[in-house]
Amino acid sequence: MSSSYTKKLEDLLRAHASEADAAAMAAYMRGHFPFLGIRNPQRVALTKQFWKEHGMPKGAEGVKAAEELWALPEREFHYTALLLLIQLRKEAEKERIALLEHLVVTNAWWDSVDTIADHLIGFHMQKYPELIPAHVEKWLASGHMWLQRTAILFQLKYKRHTDVPLLFSCIRRMADSDEFFIRKAIGWALREYSKTDAGAVQAFVAETKLSPLSVREALKVIQRKSGDE
Structure with missing residues (x-):
């Protein structure tokens, strides 16, 4: 697993973008973030299908993928990063708290x-x-x-x-x-x-x-x- 993995997932989600939904979703979040316009159930389904086909990155590779997703501008990538970290939370070492604190204060709004x-x-x-x-x-x-x-x-x-x-x-x-x-x-x-x-x-x-x-x-x-x- 490498950044090419994240790029494939990014490309998949971008392929399902909707300008109309993106505008409505951005407005709901008071314009704090751009959106692709993928509703939550569809985004989760797409991500889980991607994991089924390409595998889910574990350990350091999983954290790296989450950090790469978090660095992208659109909000759906942030949600996907959190979904990945939730899947990996049982394996997290104590030091993971530093990353979690970082996520709280970056791209910060109530939903994340x-x-x-x-x-x-x-x-x-x-x-x-x-x-x-x-x-x-x-x-x-x-x-x-x-x-x-x-x-x-x-x-x-x-x-x-x-x-x-x-x-x-x-x-x-x-x-x-x-x-x-x-x-x-x-x-x-x-x-x-x-x-x-x-x-x-x-x-x-x-x-x-x-x-x-x-x-x-x-x-x-x-x-x-x-x-x-």
Whole structure:
């Protein structure tokens, strides 16, 4: 596997571009990125068929292919890079965290950051929990909105394995942020954990000064269940 592999995949995706869809998709992302105009189900199907025919690069070659895809301008290549890294996440060594941090802060917008935080960094931190204290502290102190959002969201799928004191500490530290994406992340993280321990989330929301957006998002599941009773 080499960069010729990435070029073949790039050529395949470019062959399925749609100008009309590209314009609509770029507009949805507020013009932050150019698009080929390939909808997600088609892009995933094309990529998986490509892997079936050409094989999936592993180890260093897989990381190289992901980095090459990430360097291309159109957003679909970024999504494909993340899809590849998700396939390779079980084999990742501890040092992969440096690449994942790089991906959070480059080509950064909510769609990529949330995938990285949830499916890549979240998985990686469960595999290497010793990384959590120093990296979460670094992200919160960085002043970088997307790293801070990652610190709040990486435990989204942890459920009963959530480090609740850490989650609540992250939220308290970011609670006065004026950033929409931070306030939304706070609500999302609390909403997800409310599915595991509604009482803990209710108590935390009651005793913590949070933005109305964060509170509204945090209590959605709890209020819906209460309305159904």
